[in-house]
Amino acid sequence: MSDQNAVLDLDRCLIRSPVPLKSLAAAASHRTLVATVARRLFLQIRAADPNRLFIAHALDPDRRRLTYGELLNGALGVAHGLIENVGLHSGDRLAIISPNHEHYHMAEFAGLFAGVVVIPVVSQFTAHEGARLMSEVQPHAVIVHSSLYQAVCESLDQAKLAPRMLLLDAALPESPARKAGVQRIHDILVPGQVELPSSEAQRQTDSTAFMLFTSGTTGSNKAVQITHRMLGASMLQLHAHATAALHGAQHENLPSFTTDAMTDVRSDGIMGFFHLSGTTMGMSTANRNGTIYFLEKFDAGDWLALVQKFKITQSLITPNNLVLLIKDPRVKQFDLSSLKIMSSVAAPLSAATQKRAMEILNVPVVQGYGSTETIMLTMARWGRGQADRPGTVGCLLPGIDALLLDPETHSPLEVNKTGPTGPGELVVRSASVFSEQTGYYNRPSESKAAFVTIGGKSWFRTGDLLVMDADGCLTVVDRCKEMFRVSGNQVLPTEIEAEILKIHDVLDVVVVPAPVVDEQQLPCAAIVPRSTAVLADPVAQQALAKVVTDAVAQELAPYKHLKGGVVFVDAIPRNAMGKIVRHIARIKVLAQLGLANKIAIAV
Numbered sequence: 040m041s042d043q044n045a046v047l048d049l050d051r052c053l054i055r056s057p058v059p060l061k062s063l064a065a066a067a068s069h070r071t072l073v074a075t076v077a078r079r080l081f082l083q084i085r086a087a088d089p090n091r092l093f094i095a096h097a098l099d100p101d102r103r104r105l106t107y108g109e110l111l112n113g114a115l116g117v118a119h120g121l122i123e124n125v126g127l128h129s130g131d132r133l134a135i136i137s138p139n140h141e142h143y144h145m146a147e148f149a150g151l152f153a154g155v156v157v158i159p160v161v162s163q164f165t166a167h168e169g170a171r172l173m174s175e176v177q178p179h180a181v182i183v184h185s186s187l188y189q190a191v192c193e194s195l196d197q198a199k200l201a202p203r204m205l206l207l208d209a210a211l212p213e214s215p216a217r218k219a220g221v222q223r224i225h226d227i228l229v230p231g232q233v234e235l236p237s238s239e240a241q242r243q244t245d246s247t248a249f250m251l252f253t254s255g256t257t258g259s260n261k262a263v264q265i266t267h268r269m270l271g272a273s274m275l276q277l278h279a280h281a282t283a284a285l286h287g288a289q290h291e292n293l294p295s296f297t298t299d300a301m302t303d304v305r306s307d308g309i310m311g312f313f314h315l316s317g318t319t320m321g322m323s324t325a326n327r328n329g330t331i332y333f334l335e336k337f338d339a340g341d342w343l344a345l346v347q348k349f350k351i352t353q354s355l356i357t358p359n360n361l362v363l364l365i366k367d368p369r370v371k372q373f374d375l376s377s378l379k380i381m382s383s384v385a386a387p388l389s390a391a392t393q394k395r396a397m398e399i400l401n402v403p404v405v406q407g408y409g410s411t412e413t414i415m416l417t418m419a420r421w422g423r424g425q426a427d428r429p430g431t432v433g434c435l436l437p438g439i440d441a442l443l444l445d446p447e448t449h450s451p452l453e454v455n456k457t458g459p460t461g462p463g464e465l466v467v468r469s470a471s472v473f474s475e476q477t478g479y480y481n482r483p484s485e486s487k488a489a490f491v492t493i494g495g496k497s498w499f500r501t502g503d504l505l506v507m508d509a510d511g512c513l514t515v516v517d518r519c520k521e522m523f524r525v526s527g528n529q530v531l532p533t534e535i536e537a538e539i540l541k542i543h544d545v546l547d548v549v550v551v552p553a554p555v556v557d558e559q560q561l562p563c564a565a566i567v568p569r570s571t572a573v574l575a576d577p578v579a580q581q582a583l584a585k586v587v588t589d590a591v592a593q594e595l596a597p598y599k600h601l602k603g604g605v606v607f608v609d610a611i612p613r614n615a616m617g618k619i620v621r622h623i624a625r626i627k628v629l630a631q632l633g634l635a636n637k638i639a640i641a642v
Contacts, residue, residue, distance in 0.1 A: 048451075048453075049442075049451060049493070049494045051453045051454060052442050052443075052451035052452060052453050052454060053440060053441075053442065053454070054435060054440070054441040054442065054443070054454060054507060054511070055435060055437075055439070055440060055441070056280070056434055056435040056436055056437040056438070056439065056511075057434050057510075057511050058279060058280055058283045058434075058436070058437040059437070074242070074243060074244055074267070075151075075239065075242050075243075075244070075246070075248070075267040075271075076151065076248055076267050076270045076271060076274075076322065077148075077151035077152055077154070077235065077239055077242070077248070077267075078235065078239070079271075079274075079326070080148060080151065080152075080322060080325055080326065081111075081115075081152060081235055083325060083326045083328075084107060084110060084111045084114070084148075084325055085111055087107040087111075087325075087328045088107060088328070089106060089107050089108025089109075089111070090106055090107075090108060091106060091107045091328060091330075092104060092105075092106055092107075092330050093105050093106060093107050093109075093110045093144075093324070093325065093330060093331070094110075094141050094144065094308070094324075094330070094331045094332075094333060095141065095330070095331075095332055095333075096141060096332075096333060096334075097307075097308075097332040097333060097334050097341065097344075097345040097348075097349065098334070098341065100332065100349075103141045104141060105141050105142070105145065107325075107328065110144075110145055110148070110325070112230075112232075113142070113145045113149070113225075113228070114145050114148040114149045114152055115149075115152060115232040115233070115234075115235070116149075116228035116229050116230055116231075116232055117145070117146065117149035117153075117224050117225075117227065117228050118148075118149040118150070118152035118153040118232075118235065118236055118239075119153075119228075119229035119232050119236050120224070120227030120228050120229050121133070121149065121150070121153040121155065121180070121227070122153055122236045122238050123229055124227040124229070125180055125203050125205070125227055126203075127153060127155050127179055127180055127238075128155075128238065129153075129154035129155065129238040129239070129241040129242060130154070130155065130156065130241070130242075130246070130247075131155045131156070131179040131180070132155065132156045132158055132176055132177065132178045132179050132180075132250070133150045133153075133155045133156065133157055133158060133178060133179065133180050133181075133182065134158040134159075134160050134173070134176065134178035134180070134181045134182070134202075135147060135150070135157065135158065135159050135160065135181075135182045135183075135207070135313070136160045136162055136181060136182070136183045136184065136187055136191055136313075137162055137182070137183065137184035137187065137207045137208075137312075137313075138162050138184060138186070138187075138335045138336070139308055139311065139312050139317075139333045139334065139335050139336075140184060140207055140208060140312075140335075141333075142207050142208065142224070143207070143312045143321075144312065144321035144322075144325070144331075146182050146207060146224060147159065147312075147318065147321060148321075148325070149224075151239075151248060152235050152236065152239055153236055153238055153239060154236065154238035154239035154240070154241055154242045155179075155238075156247045156248070156249065156250055157248065157249050157250075158176050158178060158249070158250045158251075158262070159249070159251060159312065159313035159314070159317075159318055160172055160252070160313055161252065161311065161313050161314075161614075162184070162187060162311070162313060164190070164194070166190060166193040166194050166197060167194075167197065168194075169190060169191060169193070169194025169195075169197075169198075170193075170194045170195070170197035170198040171198075171259070171260075172194070172252065172260060173194050173195055173198040173200055174198045174200070175252075175260070175261070175262050175480070175481070176250055176262050176480060177200060178200075178202045179202055179203070180202050180203040180204075180205065181195075181202050181203070181204050181205070182205045182206075182207050182224060183204060183205070183206060183207065183216075184206070184207050184208055185206050185207075185208055185210035185214050185216050188204075188206070188210075188214065188215055188216040188221070189215050191204075192204075192215075204216070204221050205221070205222055205223065205224050205226075205227065206221055206222065206223045206224065207223075207224060208223070209223060209225075210223070242267065243267070244266065244267050244268040244271065245266055245267070245268055245477075246266060246267055247264045247265065247266055247477070248265055248266060248267045248270055249265040249270075249318065250262040250263065250264055250265070250480055251263050251265060251314075251315050251318065251411050252411070253410075253411050253412075254385075254411075254614055254618050261479040261480075261482055261485060262479060262480040262481075262482075263411045263412050263473060263478075263479060263480075264473065264477045264478065264479070264480050265411075265414070265473065266473075266477055268470060269414060269470065269471050269472070269473060270322075270414070270471075272438065272469065272470035272471040273414040273415055273471040274326075275438070276415070276436040276437055276438050276439065276469075276471055277415065277418070277436065279436075279437045279438075280418055280436050280437060283437075303329075303352070304324070304327055304329035304330070304352055304353060305329065305330050305331075305332065305349055305350060305351050305352045305353075305377075306320060306324060306329060306330070306331050306332070306351065306352070306353050306354070306355070307331075307332060307333070307334075307342065307345060307346065307351050307353075307354045307355070307356075308320070308331040308332060308333025308334065309333070309334050309336075309337045309342060309354075309355070309356065309360070310355050310356075310357070310384070310385075312333075314385070315409075315411050315414070316355055316384045316385060319414070319415075320355060332345055332349045332351065337356075337357075337360045337363075339363055339364050339367040339369065339370070340367070340369055342364065343364075343367075343369060343370065343372070343373040343375070344373065346373065346375050346377065346378060347373045347374045347375065347377075350377035351377055351378060352377055352378065352379050352380075353378070353379060353380050353381070353382070354378060354380075354381040354382065355381075355382050355384055356381060356382070356383060356384070357383070357384065357385045357386060357617035357618075358383050358385075358386050358387070358388040358389075358392065358617065359386070359547065359613060359617035360617060361381075361383055361388065361392065361396055361404075362392060362540060362546070362547070363546070364396075364400075365392075365395055365396050365399045365400065366543070366546060366569060370399060370400070371399075375400055375401070375402060376401075378400075378402045379402075379403070380402070380403050380404075380405060381396070381400070381402050381403070381404045381405075382404075382405055382406065382407065383404060383405070383406040384406065384407065385617060385618060386617065386618050386619075387406070387408075387432075387515040387517075387533060388404075388406045388430070389430060389533070389536075389537030389540065390429040390430025390431075390537070391429075391430075391537055391538070391540065391541050392537065392540055393406070393429035393430060394429045395541075397429075404429075405418075405419045405433070406431075406432050406433075407419070407432055407433060408432035408433070408513065408515055410501060412472065412473045412489070412499060412501075413467060413469075413471065413472045413473070413499065413501065414471050414472075415436065415471075416435060416436060416439060416441075416465075416467060416501075417432045417433045417434055417435055417436065417513055418432075418433045418434075418436060419433040428512055430514055431508075431512045431513060431514045432513050432514065432515055433512065433513065434510075434511045434512055434513065435511070435513070436471075438469055438470065438471070439467055439468070439469040439471070439472075440467065440468045440469065441465055441466065441467045441468075442463075442465075442466050442493065442498065443460055443461045443462075443463030443464065443465060443466075443505060443507065444463050444464045444465075444466055444491075445463055446462065446463060446464060446504060446519060446522070446529075449464075449491075451493060454507070455509065456509055457509055458508075458509055459506050459507065459508055459509070460506065460507045461504070461505055461506040461507055461516075462504040462505060462506045462516045463504065463505065463506075464500060464501065464502065464503065464504060464505075464519050465501045465503055465504075465505045465513075466491060466493070466498035466499060466500050466501065467498060467499050467501065468496060468497070468498050468499070472499050473499070474497075475487060475489070475490045475497055502518055502519050502520065503515055503516075503517075503518055503519065504516040504517050504518070504519055504522065504531070516531055516533070516534075517531040517532060517533045517534070518621075521533070521621060523552040523560055524560070525552075525559075525560060525561060525562065525598040525599070526598050528596070528598040530552070530562060530598065530599055532549070532550040532551065532562075532621075533550075534595070534599070535550045535562055535564065535591060535595065535599055535601070536548050536549065536550050536564075538590060538591055538594050538595060539564060539566070539587055539590065539591065541590070542586060542587060542590060543569065544568060544569045544570070544573075544583055544586070545566055545567070545568065545569065545583075545587065546567045546568065546569045547566075547567035547610070547611045548564055548565065548566050548567065548611070549564070549565050549611045549612075549619050549621070549624045549628070550562055550563065550564050550565075550601075551563055551565070551603075551621070551624055551625045551628050551629075552603070552625075553603030553604065553628070553629065553632060553634065554629075554634060560603070561601075561602040561603035562599060562600070562601050562602065562603050563601065563603030563604045563605070563606065563628060563632070564587060564591075564601050564603075564604075564605050564606070565605075565606050565607070565608050565611065565624065565627070565628045565631075566583065566584075566587060566605060566606070566607050566608070567607075567608060567609065567610060567611055568580075568583060568607060571609070573607065574607055574609060580607050583607075584605040584607075587601065587605055588600070588601045588605060604632065606628060606631045606632065608627065608628075608631070611624060612624045612627060
């Protein structure tokens with residue numbers, strides 16, 4: 040095949056946003072273009088009403104709160120303090136380890152304002168896990184919540200690191216941190232500052248703004264270097280998409296939380312602030328002068344009360360927490376009418392769960408799609424449109440090129456203009472996607488392996504299987520690594536899991552391949568029952584197992600039936616964002632099946 044024919048073939052495989060590129064150019068021309076996201080944030084926060092509320096704790100909003108004036112003064116003061124009193128330099132690494140807190144985003148913004156690399160770290164870890172994460176990024180300084188001080192010290196000792204430690208909160212006098220003489224971030228604050236430190240001016244668009252860890256659901260966590268260019272490009276893409284949505288939405292609600300055309304936005308801060316979604320929510324809220332009412336962790340009752348009390352307009356929630364919410368008996372006791380939209384993030388949401396959630400909550404529920412390496416790739420095309428397409432993640436944002444690769448041959452699939460294309464592994468190119476050169480911090484081989492060259496260009500491999508409808512709407516099928524074969528047929532665990540979650544008495548589930556005779560694999564389901572009494576009642580387990588196996592047998596093809604068995608567990612291994620940690624789940628299920636000798640094969 041000639042090069043010219045190869046280009047033509049690739050053109051037939053190329054996937055782009057239905058929003059024209061001219062919308063992206065228009066978005067760029069109407070926004071203030073600055074070198075870094077730090078400078079943009081600074082200008083936006085400075086222009087806000089200083090008395091307007093930026094963030095408050097939903098259970099203690101009168102004492103634990105921060106206005107935009109306090110946010111600006113605090114972030115600027117701490118930024119100068121990091122340089123002048125802590126001795127950090129432009130490009131140094133600052134880790135933040137804390138549960139959700141009213142000063143969390145202020146600390147993140149302070150790091151950006153100082154020109155250092157901000158590293159939000161998951162707050163739930165063992166000393167061994169913490170040591171691995173700290174060794175991965177080797178921070179020059181750590182801002183830590185006093186409740187985690189001892190655990191972080193143990194992690195740093197194991198990693199043989201001794202960064203400067205600062206407390207995010209006002210620790211009690213008897214706390215280990217205070218006894219050790221550790222300063223609070225307010226102790227280093229330089230008051231009266233009105234401009235960014237000079238160290239920020241040394242940062243460029245290709246400088247790293249954040250390092251965020253991957254979820255680690257199929258392997259070890261890696262630190263993704265997210266540049267100012269990536270964040271700036273993503274902001275433009277989201278703005279162009281939202282503007283196109285505004286023009287096409289007519290009287291419908293706007294999609295999700297991305298457009299700065301919405302006013303008086305009140306968000307629920309139930310996502311971990313350490314996660315990409317939590318980090319971008321903080322920045323987008325500040326950019327739009329919105330307000331966040333947060334909780335340290337998700338609780339269905341607390342969430343229902345906070346939406347009703349504070350008239351929350353938009354919600355970010357994980358699929359796992361959404362399932363817990365819609366199966367909670369208290370859900371009909373609260374007024375949720377203020378909610379304009381709920382966005383499910385961090386993992387795919389099945390069509391059945393999405394439809395059920397909208398029926399119970401009477402709120403449009405949509406989902407987008409992205410990863411730490413790509414920020415955001417897709418969103419609902421307009422208004423409530425995606426709510427009528429449950430299970431889908433919308434269309435590509437403008438400025439992103441994509442291909443679907445055949446999972447067997449890894450060749451690009453030609454786009455079917457009259458029906459679905461795929462499933463295939465999604466590969467993407469965009470200014471908002473991390474590059475092979477930036478990549479994972481201190482992991483050049485893993486960075487190189489994350490890309491594939493097609494048509495002379497480098498494409499990032501998402502590792503996800505997707506299907507595209509004829510109109511460009513995409514659906515996430517599963518992770519490529521999670522697909523397994525039964526009698527030569529492809530089995531996708533999420534498809535079976537979605538069917539099982541329809542059953543009212545099932546609270547959570549994971550499906551894994553269980554090795555049987557001659558190393559063949561059969562689907563096995565591990566169930567968390569809605570009633571904990573079932574865990575101690577063999578008769579109840581047998582009855583529920585029959586309901587589950589019958590439901591799967593009725594709806595899915597024979598090779599997807601649960602011939603590997605059904606087991607009952609008290610919890611499914613999930614990370615802090617609610618994603619199933621499947622390699623741990625496999626070990627747990629196989630051990631319960633008495634197949635411990637097969638664990639090495641499974642992982």
